[in-house]
Amino acid sequence: MDDLYRDYILEHYRRPHNFGPLEDASVTREGANPLCGDRITLQLGVVDGVVQTVGFTGRGCAISQASASLLTDEIKGKPLADVQSFGADDLLELLGIQISPARLKCAMLSHDTLRGALSQLAESGPEAGRDQAGAGI
Amino acid sequence: MTMTSEPGTDAPGSAADPRIRDGRLVAEVIRADFPILGTTAHGVPLVYLDSAATSQKPLAVIEALDGYYRGYNANVHRGIYDISERATSAYEGARARIAAFINAPESRELINVRNATEAINLVAWSWGRANIGEGDVIVLTELEHHANLVPWQLLAAEKGARLEFIPITDEGYLRQEVYAELLKLKPKLVAFTHVSNTLGTINPVAEMTAQAHAAGALVLVDGAQAVPHLPVDVQALGVDFYVFSGHKMLGPTGSGGLWARRELLEAMPPFMAGGDMIRTVTLRASTWNELPWKFEAGTPDISATIGLGAAVDYLTGLGMARVRAHEQELVAYALEAIAEKVPGISLYGPRDAARRGGVVPFNLPEAHPHDVAQLLDRVGVCVRAGHHCTMPLHERLNLPATARASFSVYSTRQDVDALVDGLRDVQRIFRS
Numbered sequence: 001m002d003d004l005y006r007d008y009i010l011e012h013y014r015r016p017h018n019f020g021p022l023e024d025a026s027v028t029r030e031g032a033n034p035l036c037g038d039r040i041t042l043q044l045g046v047v048d049g050v051v052q053t054v055g056f057t058g059r060g061c062a063i064s065q066a067s068a069s070l071l072t073d074e075i076k077g078k079p080l081a082d083v084q085s086f087g088a089d090d091l092l093e094l095l096g097i098q099i100s101p102a103r104l105k106c107a108m109l110s111h112d113t114l115r116g117a118l119s120q121l122a123e124s125g126p127e128a129g130r131d132q133a134g135a136g137i
Numbered sequence: 138m139t140m141t142s143e144p145g146t147d148a149p150g151s152a153a154d155p156r157i158r159d160g161r162l163v164a165e166v167i168r169a170d171f172p173i174l175g176t177t178a179h180g181v182p183l184v185y186l187d188s189a190a191t192s193q194k195p196l197a198v199i200e201a202l203d204g205y206y207r208g209y210n211a212n213v214h215r216g217i218y219d220i221s222e223r224a225t226s227a228y229e230g231a232r233a234r235i236a237a238f239i240n241a242p243e244s245r246e247l248i249n250v251r252n253a254t255e256a257i258n259l260v261a262w263s264w265g266r267a268n269i270g271e272g273d274v275i276v277l278t279e280l281e282h283h284a285n286l287v288p289w290q291l292l293a294a295e296k297g298a299r300l301e302f303i304p305i306t307d308e309g310y311l312r313q314e315v316y317a318e319l320l321k322l323k324p325k326l327v328a329f330t331h332v333s334n335t336l337g338t339i340n341p342v343a344e345m346t347a348q349a350h351a352a353g354a355l356v357l358v359d360g361a362q363a364v365p366h367l368p369v370d371v372q373a374l375g376v377d378f379y380v381f382s383g384h385k386m387l388g389p390t391g392s393g394g395l396w397a398r399r400e401l402l403e404a405m406p407p408f409m410a411g412g413d414m415i416r417t418v419t420l421r422a423s424t425w426n427e428l429p430w431k432f433e434a435g436t437p438d439i440s441a442t443i444g445l446g447a448a449v450d451y452l453t454g455l456g457m458a459r460v461r462a463h464e465q466e467l468v469a470y471a472l473e474a475i476a477e478k479v480p481g482i483s484l485y486g487p488r489d490a491a492r493r494g495g496v497v498p499f500n501l502p503e504a505h506p507h508d509v510a511q512l513l514d515r516v517g518v519c520v521r522a523g524h525h526c527t528m529p530l531h532e533r534l535n536l537p538a539t540a541r542a543s544f545s546v547y548s549t550r551q552d553v554d555a556l557v558d559g560l561r562d563v564q565r566i567f568r569s
Contacts, residue, residue: 004511005566036507036523037537059537061505062567106507 004097005062012066017073022055027121031113033105038064042113046121049080061106068110070094084118162455162463164549170195171547181517184555189334189362189496189543190521191384198387201447205440213439214413228439231446238449239379240370241396245428248395249442253361254284256380256395259432260357261288263405271297274324278303278311279533280333283526285359289328305533309336309486316345320352327354331363335527335541336486337496346375361385365545366464366494368457371396387452388445391438402428409434455546464495464544471497471542471553479560485539495544501560503567506540512566513559
Protein backbone atom coordinates (compact mmCIF):
# COMPACT_ATOMS: atom_id res chain seq x y z
CA MET A 1 0.00 0.00 0.00
CA ASP A 2 2.80 2.38 0.74
CA ASP A 3 5.68 3.29 -1.46
CA LEU A 4 7.88 4.45 1.37
CA TYR A 5 7.49 1.20 3.27
CA ARG A 6 8.27 -1.29 0.54
CA ASP A 7 9.10 -4.76 1.71
CA TYR A 8 12.84 -4.43 1.26
CA ILE A 9 12.92 -1.22 3.30
CA LEU A 10 11.05 -2.91 6.14
CA GLU A 11 13.26 -5.95 5.77
CA HIS A 12 16.41 -3.82 6.16
CA TYR A 13 14.78 -2.15 9.18
CA ARG A 14 13.83 -5.40 10.90
CA ARG A 15 17.05 -7.23 10.07
CA PRO A 16 19.65 -4.59 9.29
CA HIS A 17 22.85 -5.70 7.56
CA ASN A 18 26.23 -4.95 9.15
CA PHE A 19 24.52 -4.23 12.45
CA GLY A 20 26.72 -4.39 15.54
CA PRO A 21 29.95 -2.88 16.83
CA LEU A 22 33.30 -3.56 15.14
CA GLU A 23 36.13 -5.06 17.15
CA ASP A 24 38.90 -3.01 15.59
CA ALA A 25 37.55 0.03 13.85
CA SER A 26 39.79 2.62 12.20
CA VAL A 27 37.17 5.25 12.80
CA THR A 28 33.99 5.56 14.84
CA ARG A 29 31.48 8.29 14.17
CA GLU A 30 28.20 9.11 15.82
CA GLY A 31 25.39 10.87 14.05
CA ALA A 32 22.00 12.02 15.27
CA ASN A 33 18.92 13.93 14.22
CA PRO A 34 18.08 15.59 17.52
CA LEU A 35 14.74 16.70 16.11
CA CYS A 36 13.44 13.17 15.71
CA GLY A 37 15.70 11.13 17.93
CA ASP A 38 17.26 9.07 15.12
CA ARG A 39 20.76 8.03 16.07
CA ILE A 40 23.48 5.86 14.54
CA THR A 41 27.09 5.00 15.29
CA LEU A 42 29.05 4.09 12.16
CA GLN A 43 32.39 2.29 12.25
CA LEU A 44 34.82 1.59 9.43
CA GLY A 45 37.79 -0.78 9.41
CA VAL A 46 40.19 0.51 6.75
CA VAL A 47 43.14 -1.60 5.59
CA ASP A 48 45.43 -0.49 2.73
CA GLY A 49 42.99 2.18 1.68
CA VAL A 50 40.08 -0.23 1.44
CA VAL A 51 37.02 -0.35 3.69
CA GLN A 52 37.40 -3.95 4.76
CA THR A 53 34.82 -3.98 7.51
CA VAL A 54 31.89 -1.78 8.38
CA GLY A 55 29.36 -1.83 11.16
CA PHE A 56 26.67 0.36 12.62
CA THR A 57 24.47 0.49 15.68
CA GLY A 58 21.61 2.81 16.39
CA ARG A 59 17.94 3.35 16.75
CA GLY A 60 15.39 5.42 14.96
CA CYS A 61 12.80 5.32 12.24
CA ALA A 62 12.64 2.70 9.52
CA ILE A 63 13.96 5.12 6.91
CA SER A 64 17.07 6.09 8.88
CA GLN A 65 17.93 2.52 9.87
CA ALA A 66 17.21 0.95 6.45
CA SER A 67 19.29 3.69 4.86
CA ALA A 68 22.24 2.82 7.13
CA SER A 69 21.87 -0.86 6.34
CA LEU A 70 21.87 -0.20 2.57
CA LEU A 71 24.75 2.26 2.80
CA THR A 72 26.99 -0.07 4.78
CA ASP A 73 26.32 -2.86 2.27
CA GLU A 74 27.29 -0.52 -0.53
CA ILE A 75 30.62 0.71 0.86
CA LYS A 76 31.90 -2.56 2.25
CA GLY A 77 34.96 -3.78 0.34
CA LYS A 78 35.29 -0.55 -1.63
CA PRO A 79 38.44 1.58 -1.90
CA LEU A 80 38.24 4.80 0.14
CA ALA A 81 38.32 6.86 -3.08
CA ASP A 82 35.09 5.19 -4.22
CA VAL A 83 33.51 5.66 -0.83
CA GLN A 84 34.50 9.35 -0.95
CA SER A 85 32.58 9.82 -4.16
CA PHE A 86 29.46 8.08 -2.86
CA GLY A 87 27.03 10.98 -2.82
CA ALA A 88 23.64 11.75 -1.34
CA ASP A 89 21.99 11.09 -4.68
CA ASP A 90 23.59 7.66 -4.83
CA LEU A 91 22.05 6.82 -1.48
CA LEU A 92 18.64 8.05 -2.57
CA GLU A 93 18.94 5.85 -5.62
CA LEU A 94 19.83 2.87 -3.42
CA LEU A 95 16.78 3.53 -1.25
CA GLY A 96 14.68 3.59 -4.39
CA ILE A 97 11.73 5.33 -2.77
CA GLN A 98 10.30 8.82 -2.94
CA ILE A 99 11.54 10.69 0.14
CA SER A 100 9.47 13.70 1.16
CA PRO A 101 11.36 16.81 2.32
CA ALA A 102 10.23 16.13 5.89
CA ARG A 103 11.92 12.72 5.87
CA LEU A 104 15.09 13.65 3.99
CA LYS A 105 17.03 14.12 7.23
CA CYS A 106 16.10 10.58 8.27
CA ALA A 107 17.25 9.16 4.94
CA MET A 108 20.46 11.18 4.94
CA LEU A 109 21.58 10.45 8.52
CA SER A 110 23.80 7.53 7.51
CA HIS A 111 25.32 9.53 4.66
CA ASP A 112 26.05 12.56 6.83
CA THR A 113 27.63 10.27 9.40
CA LEU A 114 29.74 8.61 6.71
CA ARG A 115 30.98 12.03 5.54
CA GLY A 116 31.92 12.82 9.13
CA ALA A 117 33.74 9.52 9.50
CA LEU A 118 35.72 10.13 6.29
CA SER A 119 36.81 13.62 7.43
CA GLN A 120 37.78 12.21 10.79
CA LEU A 121 39.82 9.55 9.03
CA ALA A 122 41.53 12.13 6.81
CA GLU A 123 42.41 14.27 9.83
CA SER A 124 43.99 11.38 11.68
CA GLY A 125 46.19 10.60 8.65
CA PRO A 126 46.54 7.69 6.26
CA GLU A 127 48.31 5.62 8.87
CA ALA A 128 45.28 5.71 11.12
CA GLY A 129 44.39 2.12 11.52
CA ARG A 130 43.94 -0.72 13.82
CA ASP A 131 45.86 0.77 16.73
CA GLN A 132 43.18 3.43 17.01
CA ALA A 133 40.49 0.89 17.43
CA GLY A 134 37.45 2.08 19.26
CA ALA A 135 38.57 5.70 19.47
CA GLY A 136 35.58 7.92 19.91
CA ILE A 137 33.25 5.44 21.54
CA MET B 138 -21.53 51.87 4.57
CA THR B 139 -22.00 48.22 5.34
CA MET B 140 -20.55 46.67 8.47
CA THR B 141 -21.68 43.12 7.89
CA SER B 142 -18.20 41.83 7.13
CA GLU B 143 -16.84 42.97 10.48
CA PRO B 144 -16.86 40.42 13.27
CA GLY B 145 -18.71 40.34 16.50
CA THR B 146 -22.13 41.16 15.19
CA ASP B 147 -23.71 37.72 15.13
CA ALA B 148 -25.23 36.04 18.13
CA PRO B 149 -23.90 32.48 18.28
CA GLY B 150 -25.00 30.06 20.91
CA SER B 151 -28.64 31.10 20.79
CA ALA B 152 -31.30 28.67 21.95
CA ALA B 153 -31.78 27.30 18.45
CA ASP B 154 -28.06 26.72 17.88
CA PRO B 155 -27.80 23.22 16.38
CA ARG B 156 -24.18 22.96 17.55
CA ILE B 157 -25.35 22.53 21.12
CA ARG B 158 -27.73 19.76 22.20
CA ASP B 159 -28.68 19.05 25.81
CA GLY B 160 -25.90 21.32 26.98
CA ARG B 161 -23.27 19.42 25.01
CA LEU B 162 -21.33 20.25 21.88
CA VAL B 163 -22.32 18.39 18.75
CA ALA B 164 -18.96 18.11 17.04
CA GLU B 165 -20.53 16.50 13.96
CA VAL B 166 -22.46 19.74 13.38
CA ILE B 167 -19.58 22.00 14.42
CA ARG B 168 -17.36 20.40 11.78
CA ALA B 169 -19.46 22.01 9.05
CA ASP B 170 -18.15 25.41 10.19
CA PHE B 171 -14.58 24.38 9.30
CA PRO B 172 -14.11 24.27 5.52
CA ILE B 173 -10.85 22.29 5.66
CA LEU B 174 -12.54 19.39 7.46
CA GLY B 175 -14.56 18.75 4.32
CA THR B 176 -11.43 18.20 2.24
CA THR B 177 -9.51 15.00 1.54
CA ALA B 178 -5.88 13.91 1.89
CA HIS B 179 -4.57 11.17 -0.42
CA GLY B 180 -8.15 10.68 -1.55
CA VAL B 181 -9.56 9.99 1.91
CA PRO B 182 -11.38 12.39 4.25
CA LEU B 183 -9.06 14.44 6.44
CA VAL B 184 -8.87 13.32 10.07
CA TYR B 185 -7.15 16.22 11.78
CA LEU B 186 -5.67 15.21 15.13
CA ASP B 187 -2.96 17.84 15.52
CA SER B 188 -4.89 20.71 17.06
CA ALA B 189 -2.29 21.17 19.80
CA ALA B 190 0.16 22.21 17.07
CA THR B 191 -2.35 24.51 15.43
CA SER B 192 -6.11 24.41 15.27
CA GLN B 193 -8.25 24.59 12.16
CA LYS B 194 -10.19 27.79 11.48
CA PRO B 195 -13.94 28.24 11.27
CA LEU B 196 -15.49 30.13 8.37
CA ALA B 197 -16.23 33.07 10.70
CA VAL B 198 -12.48 33.60 11.21
CA ILE B 199 -11.62 33.20 7.54
CA GLU B 200 -14.37 35.67 6.63
CA ALA B 201 -13.15 38.17 9.22
CA LEU B 202 -9.70 38.21 7.55
CA ASP B 203 -11.27 38.40 4.13
CA GLY B 204 -13.67 41.13 5.22
CA TYR B 205 -10.83 43.29 6.51
CA TYR B 206 -8.71 42.95 3.38
CA ARG B 207 -11.62 43.40 0.98
CA GLY B 208 -13.62 45.95 2.88
CA TYR B 209 -11.56 48.22 5.13
CA ASN B 210 -7.84 47.45 4.83
CA ALA B 211 -5.98 50.44 6.28
CA ASN B 212 -3.43 51.02 8.98
CA VAL B 213 -4.65 51.52 12.53
CA HIS B 214 -4.26 54.48 14.90
CA ARG B 215 -3.25 56.75 12.00
CA GLY B 216 -5.57 57.64 9.20
CA ILE B 217 -8.27 60.24 9.60
CA TYR B 218 -10.54 58.65 7.08
CA ASP B 219 -13.33 56.13 7.13
CA ILE B 220 -11.64 52.80 6.45
CA SER B 221 -8.74 53.55 8.81
CA GLU B 222 -11.17 54.40 11.57
CA ARG B 223 -13.03 51.18 10.86
CA ALA B 224 -9.78 49.22 10.96
CA THR B 225 -8.83 50.83 14.27
CA SER B 226 -12.25 50.16 15.70
CA ALA B 227 -12.17 46.49 14.58
CA TYR B 228 -8.62 46.02 15.89
CA GLU B 229 -9.32 47.59 19.28
CA GLY B 230 -12.70 45.91 19.45
CA ALA B 231 -10.98 42.57 18.98
CA ARG B 232 -8.56 43.41 21.77
CA ALA B 233 -11.44 44.14 24.13
CA ARG B 234 -13.16 40.84 23.32
CA ILE B 235 -9.92 38.85 23.63
CA ALA B 236 -9.28 40.49 27.00
CA ALA B 237 -12.82 39.73 28.14
CA PHE B 238 -12.42 36.12 27.01
CA ILE B 239 -9.79 35.54 29.73
CA ASN B 240 -11.63 37.90 32.09
CA ALA B 241 -8.87 40.51 32.14
CA PRO B 242 -9.93 43.44 34.31
CA GLU B 243 -9.00 45.97 31.61
CA SER B 244 -8.48 45.57 27.88
CA ARG B 245 -5.39 47.85 27.96
CA GLU B 246 -3.68 45.07 29.94
CA LEU B 247 -3.91 42.82 26.88
CA ILE B 248 -0.90 43.21 24.59
CA ASN B 249 -1.36 41.82 21.08
CA VAL B 250 1.63 39.68 20.14
CA ARG B 251 2.41 37.14 17.44
CA ASN B 252 2.17 34.11 19.71
CA ALA B 253 2.87 32.82 23.22
CA THR B 254 6.58 32.58 22.42
CA GLU B 255 6.76 36.28 21.65
CA ALA B 256 4.82 37.06 24.82
CA ILE B 257 7.28 35.14 27.00
CA ASN B 258 10.24 36.74 25.27
CA LEU B 259 8.66 40.13 25.88
CA VAL B 260 8.40 39.45 29.60
CA ALA B 261 11.89 37.93 29.81
CA TRP B 262 13.46 40.90 28.04
CA SER B 263 11.47 43.70 29.56
CA TRP B 264 10.47 42.63 33.05
CA GLY B 265 13.27 40.08 33.36
CA ARG B 266 16.15 42.36 32.48
CA ALA B 267 14.86 45.04 34.84
CA ASN B 268 14.13 42.73 37.74
CA ILE B 269 16.37 39.67 37.63
CA GLY B 270 19.90 39.99 38.95
CA GLU B 271 22.86 37.85 39.87
CA GLY B 272 21.99 34.89 42.04
CA ASP B 273 18.23 35.38 41.65
CA VAL B 274 16.22 32.20 41.30
CA ILE B 275 13.64 31.48 38.59
CA VAL B 276 11.55 28.33 39.09
CA LEU B 277 10.43 26.45 35.97
CA THR B 278 9.23 22.87 35.47
CA GLU B 279 10.26 19.75 33.60
CA LEU B 280 7.02 19.98 31.61
CA GLU B 281 7.85 23.20 29.82
CA HIS B 282 7.69 23.82 26.10
CA HIS B 283 10.97 25.25 24.82
CA ALA B 284 9.18 28.61 24.58
CA ASN B 285 8.95 28.77 28.37
CA LEU B 286 12.48 27.49 28.87
CA VAL B 287 14.93 29.02 26.41
CA PRO B 288 14.05 32.72 27.05
CA TRP B 289 14.76 32.14 30.75
CA GLN B 290 18.02 30.35 29.93
CA LEU B 291 19.15 33.42 27.97
CA LEU B 292 18.11 35.74 30.77
CA ALA B 293 19.79 33.61 33.43
CA ALA B 294 23.02 33.43 31.42
CA GLU B 295 23.05 37.19 30.92
CA LYS B 296 22.28 38.07 34.53
CA GLY B 297 23.95 35.22 36.38
CA ALA B 298 20.58 34.06 37.67
CA ARG B 299 19.77 30.47 38.62
CA LEU B 300 17.11 28.21 37.13
CA GLU B 301 15.43 25.57 39.27
CA PHE B 302 12.96 22.98 38.03
CA ILE B 303 9.91 21.36 39.54
CA PRO B 304 10.25 17.67 38.63
CA ILE B 305 7.33 15.53 37.49
CA THR B 306 6.02 12.16 38.53
CA ASP B 307 6.15 9.38 35.93
CA GLU B 308 2.51 10.08 35.16
CA GLY B 309 3.29 13.72 34.41
CA TYR B 310 2.11 15.60 37.51
CA LEU B 311 4.27 18.32 39.03
CA ARG B 312 5.75 17.18 42.32
CA GLN B 313 4.19 19.73 44.62
CA GLU B 314 6.30 18.73 47.63
CA VAL B 315 9.45 19.65 45.69
CA TYR B 316 7.82 22.90 44.57
CA ALA B 317 7.24 23.82 48.22
CA GLU B 318 10.95 23.23 48.88
CA LEU B 319 12.02 25.31 45.87
CA LEU B 320 9.90 28.22 47.10
CA LYS B 321 12.12 28.37 50.18
CA LEU B 322 14.86 29.64 47.83
CA LYS B 323 12.78 32.84 47.55
CA PRO B 324 12.53 32.84 43.74
CA LYS B 325 11.74 36.09 41.91
CA LEU B 326 9.59 34.30 39.35
CA VAL B 327 7.77 31.01 38.93
CA ALA B 328 6.91 30.24 35.29
CA PHE B 329 4.98 27.15 34.26
CA THR B 330 2.51 25.81 31.76
CA HIS B 331 -1.22 25.70 32.48
CA VAL B 332 -1.69 22.57 30.35
CA SER B 333 1.22 20.45 29.10
CA ASN B 334 1.38 20.36 25.30
CA THR B 335 2.97 16.92 25.40
CA LEU B 336 1.26 15.01 28.23
CA GLY B 337 -1.88 17.07 28.66
CA THR B 338 -1.37 17.54 32.41
CA ILE B 339 -3.58 20.34 33.77
CA ASN B 340 -1.63 22.08 36.50
CA PRO B 341 -3.27 23.56 39.63
CA VAL B 342 -2.53 27.16 38.65
CA ALA B 343 -4.47 28.97 41.37
CA GLU B 344 -2.95 26.92 44.20
CA MET B 345 0.58 27.15 42.84
CA THR B 346 0.20 30.89 42.29
CA ALA B 347 -1.00 31.48 45.84
CA GLN B 348 2.01 29.59 47.16
CA ALA B 349 4.38 31.54 44.90
CA HIS B 350 2.93 34.85 46.05
CA ALA B 351 3.27 33.82 49.67
CA ALA B 352 6.95 33.22 48.96
CA GLY B 353 7.31 36.62 47.29
CA ALA B 354 7.53 35.40 43.68
CA LEU B 355 5.64 36.62 40.64
CA VAL B 356 3.95 34.02 38.42
CA LEU B 357 3.92 33.66 34.63
CA VAL B 358 1.65 31.02 33.15
CA ASP B 359 1.92 29.66 29.61
CA GLY B 360 -1.69 29.26 28.57
CA ALA B 361 -1.09 28.24 24.95
CA GLN B 362 -2.75 24.85 25.54
CA ALA B 363 -5.33 26.11 28.03
CA VAL B 364 -7.10 29.14 26.51
CA PRO B 365 -8.28 27.12 23.48
CA HIS B 366 -9.66 24.28 25.58
CA LEU B 367 -11.01 25.37 28.96
CA PRO B 368 -12.44 28.44 30.70
CA VAL B 369 -9.59 30.75 31.75
CA ASP B 370 -10.14 33.56 34.23
CA VAL B 371 -6.87 35.36 34.95
CA GLN B 372 -8.39 37.11 37.95
CA ALA B 373 -9.55 33.87 39.55
CA LEU B 374 -6.18 32.26 38.83
CA GLY B 375 -4.46 35.22 40.47
CA VAL B 376 -1.44 35.10 38.15
CA ASP B 377 0.75 38.06 37.20
CA PHE B 378 1.50 37.23 33.55
CA TYR B 379 -0.58 34.99 31.28
CA VAL B 380 0.30 34.23 27.66
CA PHE B 381 -1.40 32.43 24.76
CA SER B 382 -1.32 31.89 20.99
CA GLY B 383 -4.23 32.75 18.71
CA HIS B 384 -3.57 30.10 16.10
CA LYS B 385 -4.16 27.27 18.59
CA MET B 386 -7.60 28.69 19.52
CA LEU B 387 -9.22 28.74 16.06
CA GLY B 388 -7.62 32.10 15.24
CA PRO B 389 -5.08 33.05 12.57
CA THR B 390 -1.32 32.57 12.84
CA GLY B 391 0.39 35.77 13.92
CA SER B 392 -2.10 36.51 16.68
CA GLY B 393 -1.72 35.98 20.39
CA GLY B 394 -1.85 37.67 23.73
CA LEU B 395 0.14 38.73 26.74
CA TRP B 396 -1.95 39.69 29.71
CA ALA B 397 -0.27 41.19 32.75
CA ARG B 398 -1.39 43.27 35.70
CA ARG B 399 -1.42 46.95 34.78
CA GLU B 400 1.07 48.09 37.40
CA LEU B 401 3.60 45.54 36.13
CA LEU B 402 3.17 46.62 32.52
CA GLU B 403 3.40 50.30 33.46
CA ALA B 404 6.68 49.76 35.30
CA MET B 405 8.21 47.63 32.54
CA PRO B 406 10.48 49.21 29.92
CA PRO B 407 9.50 48.77 26.26
CA PHE B 408 10.39 45.53 24.49
CA MET B 409 10.60 46.61 20.87
CA ALA B 410 10.92 50.23 19.84
CA GLY B 411 9.65 52.14 16.85
CA GLY B 412 6.44 53.66 15.63
CA ASP B 413 3.15 53.49 17.53
CA MET B 414 4.82 52.73 20.89
CA ILE B 415 5.95 56.33 21.44
CA ARG B 416 4.31 59.49 22.74
CA THR B 417 6.98 61.99 21.66
CA VAL B 418 10.23 61.52 19.80
CA THR B 419 13.16 63.92 19.47
CA LEU B 420 16.44 63.03 17.82
CA ARG B 421 17.99 61.95 21.10
CA ALA B 422 15.16 60.84 23.36
CA SER B 423 11.59 59.59 23.40
CA THR B 424 8.73 59.05 25.78
CA TRP B 425 6.47 56.04 25.67
CA ASN B 426 2.90 55.65 24.65
CA GLU B 427 0.40 54.45 27.20
CA LEU B 428 -0.75 50.85 27.55
CA PRO B 429 -1.20 48.70 25.61
CA TRP B 430 0.50 50.44 22.68
CA LYS B 431 3.77 50.91 24.61
CA PHE B 432 4.39 47.26 23.79
CA GLU B 433 3.13 47.25 20.21
CA ALA B 434 5.87 48.81 18.10
CA GLY B 435 5.28 49.06 14.39
CA THR B 436 2.20 48.09 12.44
CA PRO B 437 0.66 45.15 14.28
CA ASP B 438 -0.86 42.09 12.64
CA ILE B 439 -4.19 43.84 12.22
CA SER B 440 -5.97 41.15 10.24
CA ALA B 441 -4.81 38.35 12.56
CA THR B 442 -6.00 40.24 15.62
CA ILE B 443 -9.38 40.89 14.02
CA GLY B 444 -9.47 37.19 13.13
CA LEU B 445 -8.66 36.22 16.72
CA GLY B 446 -11.54 38.44 17.82
CA ALA B 447 -13.80 36.37 15.56
CA ALA B 448 -12.34 33.14 16.99
CA VAL B 449 -13.07 34.34 20.52
CA ASP B 450 -16.65 35.12 19.49
CA TYR B 451 -16.95 31.64 18.02
CA LEU B 452 -15.61 29.93 21.15
CA THR B 453 -17.78 32.12 23.37
CA GLY B 454 -20.78 31.01 21.32
CA LEU B 455 -19.94 27.38 22.02
CA GLY B 456 -19.18 28.06 25.69
CA MET B 457 -15.77 27.17 27.10
CA ALA B 458 -17.20 24.92 29.82
CA ARG B 459 -18.88 22.89 27.07
CA VAL B 460 -15.65 22.86 25.06
CA ARG B 461 -13.81 21.45 28.07
CA ALA B 462 -16.51 18.85 28.73
CA HIS B 463 -16.42 17.74 25.09
CA GLU B 464 -12.64 17.32 25.04
CA GLN B 465 -12.52 15.63 28.43
CA GLU B 466 -15.08 13.09 27.27
CA LEU B 467 -13.14 12.55 24.05
CA VAL B 468 -9.80 12.06 25.78
CA ALA B 469 -11.37 9.53 28.15
CA TYR B 470 -12.84 7.68 25.16
CA ALA B 471 -9.50 7.80 23.29
CA LEU B 472 -7.43 6.52 26.22
CA GLU B 473 -9.78 3.58 26.65
CA ALA B 474 -10.28 2.75 22.96
CA ILE B 475 -6.60 2.93 22.07
CA ALA B 476 -5.44 0.88 25.05
CA GLU B 477 -8.09 -1.74 24.34
CA LYS B 478 -7.72 -2.06 20.58
CA VAL B 479 -4.04 -1.42 19.89
CA PRO B 480 -2.05 -4.19 21.58
CA GLY B 481 1.27 -3.23 23.14
CA ILE B 482 0.83 0.52 22.69
CA SER B 483 2.36 2.81 25.31
CA LEU B 484 0.24 5.77 26.41
CA TYR B 485 1.77 8.60 28.43
CA GLY B 486 0.43 11.28 30.74
CA PRO B 487 -2.20 11.45 33.46
CA ARG B 488 -4.70 8.59 33.42
CA ASP B 489 -7.38 10.76 35.02
CA ALA B 490 -9.19 12.56 32.16
CA ALA B 491 -10.43 15.17 34.63
CA ARG B 492 -6.85 16.36 35.11
CA ARG B 493 -5.82 16.16 31.50
CA GLY B 494 -6.35 18.22 28.35
CA GLY B 495 -7.20 16.77 24.95
CA VAL B 496 -3.71 15.46 24.22
CA VAL B 497 -2.84 11.78 23.74
CA PRO B 498 0.87 10.93 23.34
CA PHE B 499 1.78 7.36 22.47
CA ASN B 500 4.37 4.99 21.04
CA LEU B 501 4.03 1.69 19.25
CA PRO B 502 6.65 -0.89 20.24
CA GLU B 503 7.37 -1.88 16.64
CA ALA B 504 7.66 1.48 14.89
CA HIS B 505 9.27 4.88 15.38
CA PRO B 506 6.80 7.78 15.74
CA HIS B 507 7.88 9.22 12.39
CA ASP B 508 6.98 6.00 10.64
CA VAL B 509 3.70 5.88 12.54
CA ALA B 510 2.84 9.45 11.52
CA GLN B 511 3.82 8.85 7.92
CA LEU B 512 1.70 5.72 7.62
CA LEU B 513 -1.24 7.38 9.38
CA ASP B 514 -0.99 10.20 6.87
CA ARG B 515 -1.70 7.74 4.09
CA VAL B 516 -5.12 7.11 5.59
CA GLY B 517 -5.73 10.82 6.10
CA VAL B 518 -4.91 10.89 9.81
CA CYS B 519 -2.75 13.86 10.86
CA VAL B 520 -0.77 13.42 14.09
CA ARG B 521 2.41 15.03 15.35
CA ALA B 522 5.61 13.01 15.75
CA GLY B 523 8.83 14.09 17.40
CA HIS B 524 9.65 15.81 20.65
CA HIS B 525 6.90 18.46 20.42
CA CYS B 526 9.33 21.19 21.55
CA THR B 527 9.78 19.47 24.90
CA MET B 528 13.18 17.82 24.62
CA PRO B 529 13.93 17.92 28.38
CA LEU B 530 10.57 16.28 29.12
CA HIS B 531 11.28 13.49 26.64
CA GLU B 532 14.72 13.09 28.21
CA ARG B 533 13.04 12.84 31.63
CA LEU B 534 10.65 10.16 30.33
CA ASN B 535 13.56 8.44 28.57
CA LEU B 536 11.84 8.64 25.19
CA PRO B 537 13.59 9.78 22.01
CA ALA B 538 10.27 10.84 20.54
CA THR B 539 6.52 10.28 20.75
CA ALA B 540 3.54 10.49 18.43
CA ARG B 541 0.69 12.68 19.62
CA ALA B 542 -2.99 13.01 18.81
CA SER B 543 -4.75 16.14 20.04
CA PHE B 544 -8.30 17.43 19.92
CA SER B 545 -10.38 20.55 19.49
CA VAL B 546 -14.06 21.48 19.32
CA TYR B 547 -14.52 19.71 15.97
CA SER B 548 -12.90 16.41 17.01
CA THR B 549 -15.17 13.36 17.15
CA ARG B 550 -15.17 9.76 18.28
CA GLN B 551 -15.01 8.86 14.58
CA ASP B 552 -11.65 10.66 14.45
CA VAL B 553 -10.41 8.52 17.34
CA ASP B 554 -11.74 5.38 15.65
CA ALA B 555 -9.89 6.31 12.44
CA LEU B 556 -6.71 6.70 14.50
CA VAL B 557 -7.22 3.30 16.09
CA ASP B 558 -7.78 1.65 12.69
CA GLY B 559 -4.72 3.43 11.31
CA LEU B 560 -2.56 2.26 14.21
CA ARG B 561 -3.68 -1.32 13.67
CA ASP B 562 -2.67 -0.99 10.00
CA VAL B 563 0.76 0.29 11.05
CA GLN B 564 1.15 -2.73 13.30
CA ARG B 565 0.17 -5.08 10.48
CA ILE B 566 2.73 -3.51 8.14
CA PHE B 567 5.55 -3.57 10.67
CA ARG B 568 4.81 -7.04 11.99
CA SER B 569 4.40 -8.82 8.66
